[in-house]
Amino acid sequence: MAAIARIEDALLAAVAGAIGPGCPPRLAAALRHAVFPGGARIRPQLCLAVARACGDDQPALADAAGVAVELLHCASLVHDDLPCFDDAPLRRGQASVHSAFGERLAVLAGDALIVLASDTLARAASDFPQRALQLMRTIHAGVGMPAGIVAGQAWECEPRVALRQYQRLKTGSLFAAATVAGAQAAGGACEDWRALGECLGEAYQVADDIRDVIADPEHLGKPIGQDVALGRPSVATEQGLDAAMALFHRLVAAAVAAVPACRGAPMLRALVRAESERLVPPALWTEQRLRAVA
């Protein structure tokens, strides 16, 4: 099965288990809305690609790892869109969860997604419990405290922030969890895979900063100019677009170079390159350069 179909099937199964009999209907609808339709599903794709590169001998465990990472990503989007953070009306081109269902259900749906992520791992763990427990710890570390995406987001509430540390935690920590957990699911040498996740995650955050300045809001599926409006740390606004693009290209090159030698290496390098062109389309950057010199 193609990776993307495998991920959607596994996400559907996890969500179906959560919205079972007796569930409050509006909470069930909010949960579905938070997960479907998805974005690029890049984190679980990366997780499964690494599991495949490591032999993928426990596909159900790799699926669970990919699902957990994606559900945690969705939870972070739902909570980051809340009025007290970004107050975002749109996400992925549709109403954000709090816009569609209200703030209370957005808080609760995010909470339920975090629980569901861990429970998906516990459910898939029984055949290879030691592997599963290791990858649970990896994924929890990527999302929680002291150095997961929750901690990254919390740096926005501190009087002083180191920009690179903020970038690394806010996005890179969950990307690194995706690659390391993918390797752990397949019994691979997991620490060899951390740098790939970290570099790609940081590239992703830098690309997010760049798109927030130069993208077309309709294509992006959410408003632009939010980093300045909300006073968020941003490479693009603090160091300028050219410096941000140079950093982005360095990070993508570092991610490509970080792919360990293995049978799946060419496929993974191609995935990283394709993703980098999706993140900052070359045509978009060319347009921006033309505007700058006009």
Next chain:
Amino acid sequence: MAAIARIEDALLAAVAGAIGPGCPPRLAAALRHAVFPGGARIRPQLCLAVARACGDDQPALADAAGVAVELLHCASLVHDDLPCFDDAPLRRGQASVHSAFGERLAVLAGDALIVLASDTLARAASDFPQRALQLMRTIHAGVGMPAGIVAGQAWECEPRVALRQYQRLKTGSLFAAATVAGAQAAGGACEDWRALGECLGEAYQVADDIRDVIADPEHLGKPIGQDVALGRPSVATEQGLDAAMALFHRLVAAAVAAVPACRGAPMLRALVRAESERLVPPALWTEQRLRAVA
């Protein structure tokens, strides 16, 4: 070691791991504030009492189960106190987390507590992984969807609510998780312990409704009259105080009767009775009756 000291030590160790090097200082402070000083710690006490009654042959696992349940309870308080729910300025006699640290850090601290709860279980699991995985599933079910405390809270967002179902999920589901997980940690016959948790949890919610009408706010550590003010379902306001007290006494008697035959049964029955007098102090109820006939 006395159960309460054992619980505080285990909570301190779990929180210390989360606020380690690199953690944003204000998030670390918000997490500590959410967990310490605690309330009665009734859920972990119950969990450990059941584990002891079942032999407590894996005390570290029982501790982890108690800690996870308490951290999830703390997370639910932090999120329930948010402006979009109860907008509560006080909790346990001190400022609520959002009052002290702002709404954003309250959302993030609650999220981090949920992650920390599951991670505490994963960390303690390696010696008895199958037991640990079972009790993880129990605790996740008690907190998540479709029938944990998150679902209970979400019934407040539905146009129609069945009062008993709301009461059972909003509080009973995490109490039931505490008793069942306590038995699972010690390899006991876990389903025998579910009714005790369910009855005591429902009694606890009914007591909460009663105290919201008749308690002294200073003694309660939070404002009273909130069920009416916020339009929350409440046995005390919907059926009257006398009917609520009668239901409370029936539920406590059912909890006492639900304690399975075992060496620790007398201690557990005594714990339930003592807790019931703490929940609705007989003197408070006598005062209320005197006021009613005056």
